[in-house]
Amino acid sequence: MRSRPRTWGGAMFEASDELKRVFDAAAAGDGGVLDRELEILTEALHGLDRNERPVAWARTEFALGLTLKAKAELDGDERLFEQAVTAFDRANQILREVPAASADTTLRGLLINARAVCAARAAALTGDLGLADAAEAAAKMELAALDAAAEPLDWALAQLQLARLYEARAEVLGEGDARLPGALFALDAAIEIFSEEGCHGLSVIAEDAFARLTRRTAMV
Known part of the structure; x- marks a missing residue:
């Protein structure tokens, strides 16, 4: 990695x-x-x-x-x-x-980042972890419906979305650290595709998330 x-x-x-x-x-x-x-x-x-x-x-x-x-x-x-x-x-x-x-592929990455934080904060304010669970389940369904070979960019963005949801859940709700190793693998795969597709902005977003999660998992 x-x-x-x-x-x-x-x-x-x-x-x-x-x-x-x-x-x-x-x-x-x-x-x-x-x-x-x-x-x-x-x-x-x-x-x-x-x-x-x-x-x-x-x-x-x-x-x-x-x-x-x-x-x-x-x-x-x-x-x-x-x-x-x-x-x-x-x-x-x-x-x-x-x-x-x-x-605008970079904008899609920024949308994913902001959306994950808002979903986690809404769950934290209501005390309803079902909101976070629903966002995670929807992201997994979206990822499962994509073919990495046929739709590499959409697949990589879905991986970024799931990883960002895991990170936001750990940061905002104070739980979910057990998911972070999987998030790192997802980000690693996404970074490869962003690089291959020439999506520099998305690569930077994903690598920034990778660095944050690496530091967080080292403290767990």
Whole structure:
């Protein structure tokens, strides 16, 4: 297995002016700004045709999900985390339908990361581990339905999703460490495919997760 830690930053996703305001408001704990950004992004979605501009539509849904996540963290509201999960799912679904030449594969990786955290935090706030179990079961079903040889990128993304759910479950809920060795194997396989497919952004996301999990398993 690898042990090449890598990090990612702003270069992974060019945040719009709206996202910059979201990040600034989240850091400042300014719920009023987050509420206004939710209105702006919702209105922006109404003005976009998802069929004509699917990637722009997905990016706006991603920004909406991040804003809901920031608001949920500020308010401690599990319903907002669940709404964020729904926004990320809508964005991911449309990106899966976009032709490969136009798809934003790095965005799909970022969606997976954010979705896993929101699902785990919603479960933590409600005390309902069934939410985390359901997310894990759905990820496993998606992975089982994919053929690694015929659909290598989708298969690798599904592996990344499952590994990220395991990691979020361990971090947020304080349980699930027994799953982490399997997550490392999943990430290792995903990294190989991301590299072969020339998906540098996804490779960085997966390798960053691999480094975090390696450190965590060393402490267990």
